[in-house]
Amino acid sequence: MASTALLALFALMLPLGVNAQTAGLAAARPSAAIATPPMGWNSWNSFADTVDSQVIQRQAQAIAANGMKAAGYEYVNIDEGWWKGERDADGNIVVDPAQWPALKPAQKAGDMANIAAYIHSLGLKAGIYTDSGKSGCGYYGPDVGPKREHTGAEGHYERDFLQFSKWGFDYVKVDWCGGSDEKLAGPVQYAQIERAIQRAEAATGRRLYLSICEWGSQKPWMWGAGVGGAESTIWRTGGDIVAPVVEAEQDEKHLKRVVTLKQIFDSFDAGIHPEGQHTGYYNDLDMMVMGMRGMTESMDRIHMGLWAISSAPLVVGSDLTRLKPASVALLTNAGLLAIHRDELGLQAVKIAEPQPGVQVWAKPLAGAGRRAVALLNRTKEAARIDVDWTKFGLAPAPAEVRDAIADKDLGTQGAPYGVTVPAENLVVLTINGKELSATVYPASAKDNERIGNAPAEACRGCAGESLIAIGGNRALVFHGVRSATGQRLVRANYRNVGPATVVGRLVVNGVRGTGVAFPPTGKELRSITLWLELNDANRPNALEFGAPCGAEVWLESVEVLAW
Numbered sequence: 001m002a003s004t005a006l007l008a009l010f011a012l013m014l015p016l017g018v019n020a021q022t023a024g025l026a027a028a029r030p031s032a033a034i035a036t037p038p039m040g041w042n043s044w045n046s047f048a049d050t051v052d053s054q055v056i057q058r059q060a061q062a063i064a065a066n067g068m069k070a071a072g073y074e075y076v077n078i079d080e081g082w083w084k085g086e087r088d089a090d091g092n093i094v095v096d097p098a099q100w101p102a103l104k105p106a107q108k109a110g111d112m113a114n115i116a117a118y119i120h121s122l123g124l125k126a127g128i129y130t131d132s133g134k135s136g137c138g139y140y141g142p143d144v145g146p147k148r149e150h151t152g153a154e155g156h157y158e159r160d161f162l163q164f165s166k167w168g169f170d171y172v173k174v175d176w177c178g179g180s181d182e183k184l185a186g187p188v189q190y191a192q193i194e195r196a197i198q199r200a201e202a203a204t205g206r207r208l209y210l211s212i213c214e215w216g217s218q219k220p221w222m223w224g225a226g227v228g229g230a231e232s233t234i235w236r237t238g239g240d241i242v243a244p245v246v247e248a249e250q251d252e253k254h255l256k257r258v259v260t261l262k263q264i265f266d267s268f269d270a271g272i273h274p275e276g277q278h279t280g281y282y283n284d285l286d287m288m289v290m291g292m293r294g295m296t297e298s299m300d301r302i303h304m305g306l307w308a309i310s311s312a313p314l315v316v317g318s319d320l321t322r323l324k325p326a327s328v329a330l331l332t333n334a335g336l337l338a339i340h341r342d343e344l345g346l347q348a349v350k351i352a353e354p355q356p357g358v359q360v361w362a363k364p365l366a367g368a369g370r371r372a373v374a375l376l377n378r379t380k381e382a383a384r385i386d387v388d389w390t391k392f393g394l395a396p397a398p399a400e401v402r403d404a405i406a407d408k409d410l411g412t413q414g415a416p417y418g419v420t421v422p423a424e425n426l427v428v429l430t431i432n433g434k435e436l437s438a439t440v441y442p443a444s445a446k447d448n449e450r451i452g453n454a455p456a457e458a459c460r461g462c463a464g465e466s467l468i469a470i471g472g473n474r475a476l477v478f479h480g481v482r483s484a485t486g487q488r489l490v491r492a493n494y495r496n497v498g499p500a501t502v503v504g505r506l507v508v509n510g511v512r513g514t515g516v517a518f519p520p521t522g523k524e525l526r527s528i529t530l531w532l533e534l535n536d537a538n539r540p541n542a543l544e545f546g547a548p549c550g551a552e553v554w555l556e557s558v559e560v561l562a563w
């Protein structure tokens, strides 16, 4: 990443009907290889502060053996409770040697590298946990006490993230209990954290993936994408689905905890921020509670279906050694995982709610005419739900319909296609129909389309971000109605001929800016796709793409899909 952050700005402003063209010219470029949402396991929901080496080894063995690893679940994440807040005189983290013993003859007890190496030995990746503030949740609200002060990283970001990386961890969840209590600013702290992470990565050569956990309190979907230059990341959008259900703790507090369907819906509803999620940045709807106390088969199905169609992180918080085969089958369901790992990485948006609690959610999948649809019945009565794909960018022509969970071909059907969904249940379909024409806005030859193309002279001496406008005096104008969902699907076709992902920017109508990742493409044209809120009829829309100075990112065209 260029540290001289001169931002070259491509102001894409074309009057429709003059320069815009319908699909054909630039349509359906293959998608760029954006980072997919993480998948794995986390210790908190089922072990809380009782986590130790034994617990982690058993869970790592389970995920490696029960089919989850084969299906793509790769992280084994140690949450709060691993550290009691002690440091040595130099400020280095000190852990309890009994909690984290040596696992091999040559190892020393009290070294977190032991458990990271164990996780790696099973072909899995290792995750760890800290807090953005001085003390973490283990001080403010431990589940199984006592309170642990100084369990946060503040004042030690440089040292701690380097330590995590040296130990061999691949993933770090950074919580917000201290951050919240100290009234810190999320975008500032997490940018500092991400930059410390990048320095740690440079020192060890190991990727350390940041998981932001501030529960949506400062709207991270507005600033999480690209925070601190992150190439990919996730951010929690709400609180915990359920407080930990620790089976070994048979006290009243733990025994009365059960997951309810409402908690799952609340978490899903709080996480819908489609405009924040794109190019490898994801809304995190919280750890999965599949199979935990209170969960039924239909709740499992709703949970997995909604998380999959949201491309939310799939980090399971259950005790994997007790998970029923039916829950594992859903977690590893090929149809749902294909939707989850779809190359566009977008969230579903609500298309229709013909009666309260009866909902149709849809999202585009990579490839022309492909959609995933969740038919969600939150009510206590079975409901007949119509799917009308003309409401989400497909022609009013017959389309191929498939039941994604059952992996069953439902034939070629005309719209609307009706499905009966049992009470409190969900059906997930994939639809393969005829894509309507997109409107294409080519970048002009004169502007040379290079969004990182500030000439070398222009970069010299620039400090911070400065903007260069290229291709002004043109306007991107929409005629026609705003889409049913309020968002437009916008696809940018580009080349990044450099070796690495470039974290650029997009500013919509001079107001909302978001980090955008441009993965490398070689010489091929590739596309990234975003949900954007654009003005409707007759008002110009300006999409300003930028990339750091010197970045080899070339924009060929922008397409607005007919969604």
Ligand code: GLA
Pocket (backbone or CB within 6 Å): 044, 079, 080, 137, 138, 141, 142, 175, 213, 215, 239, 240
């Ligand atoms: C917060 C987070 C949880 C978990 C606990 C640990 O509540 O949201 O996911 O990490 O802290 O105390």
